């Protein structure tokens with residue numbers, strides 16, 4: 328495909344579709360970033376406290392870039408702050424995995440490794456997006472999420488291949504979070520239109536690489552790949568667990584209490 | 591050489607003059623580096639009416655220094671009498687530590703921070719791992735090659751924490767991205 332055709336394709340997508348797709352991307356980063364912030368001052372060791380805050384900062388930075396772009400595509404004057412602070416639960420399009428409670432350090436690392444592996448595949452595909460601004464954001468994001476995956480992946484191995492207690496906890500963490508895997512790779516009509524316009528990949532196409540990385544690391548960590556009988560779904564359509572409301576209450580309090588407040 | 595009044599230099603600066611001013615702006619988080627050493631200033635343009643446009647690229651998406659750098663640029667130019675300044679955020683191509691100048695790397699080492707090893711493009715010493723190459727980082731204090739990683743993340747987004755097993759000093763490593 329030539330660059331010229333790609334640009335035309337990107338213009339052919341419905342604006343509302345593109346905004347919706349950008350919200351799905353941005354909301355995953357925003358909610359996980361906000362979740363990880365809860366570790367600040369509570370990390371198991373100082374280095375990990377700092378590490379989790381750094382990862383959170385990257386994620387929130389990515390969300391800011393994506394929201395700013397979404398506001399510009401939409402063309403109604405919404406800023407990144409409007410998008411982050413003035414939407415209620417049903418307007419959020421993140422997957423269930425990112426809104427799960429932090430649990431213990433093993434829960435956080437299992438969740439993080441699952442999403443990091445997903446983000447590496449997703450954002451490498453997005454570097455080829457026909458939406459030039461999204462491709463630019465993806466190129467930047469890809470470097471960061473690749474680094475995050477190294478951090479969470481090494482912890483998964485260290486905990487799995489560590490003591491009996493750490494092995495038991497990280498295995499339990501994967502078991503607990505496995506019901507959220509399917510949702511990462513679901514496709515709907517919006518995905519079909521986005522894929523047809525060359526804006527983003529078909530989520531299903533990311534699965535083989537995700538599976539292969541996951542299997543290599545789980546085996547290195549002496550862990551067993553879990554199975555999920557009743558996978559969760561619907562986050563990307565605005566259906567969420569009750570956890571999301573609490574996250575938003577915390578995150579949006581200032582803007583709700585003092586509308587229009589600026590730093 | 592035509593004589594140009596100071597007032598005219600202020601109103602219609604050359605691009606070279608703006609670059610010289612930017613050379614004096616320190617990085618807010620690693621103040622031994624200038625923002626030019628760091629490679630974040632991508633373009634400088636002066637319009638016919640004297641309006642200045644500067645393209646700046648963020649190091650990390652969430653780096654809090656980005657806002658501080660933009661403010662410092664405005665500050666320095668304002669001090670020199672330039673008040674019509676637009677700063678554009680340039681995302682592509684994404685910033686890489688390959689853009690840190692050789693002089694910048696030397697300054698980092700002198701300051702006690704190990705500069706990036708190899709290039710982001712992939713050349714350089716290191717051990718292959720499941721998640722990519724893990725670099726061999728020499729100690730900036732004693733030069734020893736016997737060092738170990740303490741944590742992938744440090745006091746700022748751009749650094750990791752290391753320790754020298756010879757002189758036993760901890761040090762920060764400017765991550766290669």
Ligand SMILES: [Zn+2]
Nearest residue numbers: 729732754757
């Ligand atoms: Zn040393």
